[in-house]
Amino acid sequence: MTILYTPLSEHDIFPQESNASVVYQEHKNCPLKCLQTEDGKKQIMQVLSTDPSHYMDPSLQPGQWLDS
Secondary structure (H helix, E strand, O other): OOOOOOOHHHHHHOOOOOOEEEEEEEEEEEEEEEEEOHHHHEEEEEEEOOOHHHHOOHHOOOEEOOOO
């Protein structure tokens, strides 16, 4: 077994096959890494902000869907 120490997300190292694509979006002045489905919906994968208040906002947590 190998342990890999890296600042990268596990999804960057081991990408999953899906019909969705990764997009970078700014929402509420917060940069986000999102998964965009074929029907245009976006789900937050990762918060890319340096502002600590963005991490405390429940609407910006990974797994949440963005309003169109």
